[in-house]
Amino acid sequence: MWIYIARRLLWLPFLLLAVSLVTFAMGRIVPGDPVQVMLGARYEPDSQVTKNLEAQFGLDKPFAVQYVNYVWDALHGDFGESYRYRGRAVGPLLAQKMWVSFRINIAAMILTVGIGLPLGFWIAHHQGSWKDPVTVSFTVVIMSVPIMVSVPSVLWVVCLKTDLLPCSGWGGFWDVRIIVPAITMGLPGIAGMARMMxxxxxxxMGQDFIRTAHAKGLSSIAVDFRHVLKNAMIPIVTILAFALAGMLGTGFIVEQILGIPGVGRLVIEAIW
Known part of the structure; x- marks a missing residue:
């Protein structure tokens, strides 16, 4: 096992280089000139001001030189200056936005685990009753609703219709405004976690050792919490990372709609 882990770790630098090369190349292939975006329509592409900015950011150099400089600076923690936010370094700006997105994802993950696991455990114990198909169907619907529909729906219910929570903005992890983004980002995860659980x-519950535990006279509660829950959690732990990755994807839309200054909104603003 240790040899396998060592081999994977040896491949990691090459994988990171490949990903960085593809990402860097895509940034150069897509239409648009970052310098022209910064200057607007005031200056022509061949003006002296444009050429000076291209030289300042190193955009006048060959692609290979730009990439080598990018990797070298990144290894030293220097990600350059933002094209969108003039005069601000990318590293501190990204760290600030990542901390906001991280707290929202933690809140959404707490809701996903705190609601999805007990809900799935409860559904499994009501197999055969009307509660099972109704709840399973409801989770399928929740998982099928696009994030562009679920966010306005949650806003309409908890903000506009009932006026329970503020609609947008950001005030920190313990602020009430974190509830709406946590709910909208956690809903698909709650439904998926419940189905998996x-x-x-x-x-x-269908394993032989569970029947043996019941035959020994253990109560249903003891069997559930000592044997069923512990073993049922094993495959769930492996999908937590995928659930977090899904939240990171939905965070782009949620942050933009709710006006949250996170990484998702930063990326969209950088593009537009």
Whole structure:
């Protein structure tokens, strides 16, 4: 196992270089000139001001030289100056926005685990009753709704219709305004986690050692918490990373709609 891990770690620098090269190349291939975006329509592409800015950012150099300089500076923690926010370094700006997005994702993950796991465990114990198909169907609907629809729907219910929570803005992890983005980002994860937990719990409940535990006279509560829950959690732990990755993707839209100064909004502003 340790040899396998060592081999994977040896491949990691080459993988990072490949990803950085593709990302850097895509930034140069896509239409648009960052210098012209900064200057607007006031200056022509061949004006002296444009050429000076291109030289300042190193955009007048060959592609290979630009990439080598980019990798060298990145290894030293220097990600350059932002084209969108003139005079601000990318590193501190990105760190500031990442901290906001990180706190929102943590709140959404807490909701996903705190609601999805008990819900899936509860559904599994009601297999055969009307509660099982109704709840499973509801989770399928929640997972199928696009984020562009779920965010306005949540806003309409909790902000406009009932006026329970503020609609937008950001005030920190313990501020009430974190609830709406946490709900909108956590809803698909809650539904998916509940379905996975239900399937895992039903699989464990059908094992021989569970029947043996019941035959020994253990109560249903003791069997559930000592044996079923512990073993049902094993496959769930492996999908937590995928759930977090899904939240990072939906965060781009949620942050833009709700006016949250996170990485998602920063990326969209950088593009537009």
């Amino acid at each position: 239900r399937a895992s719990t039903l699989d464990v």
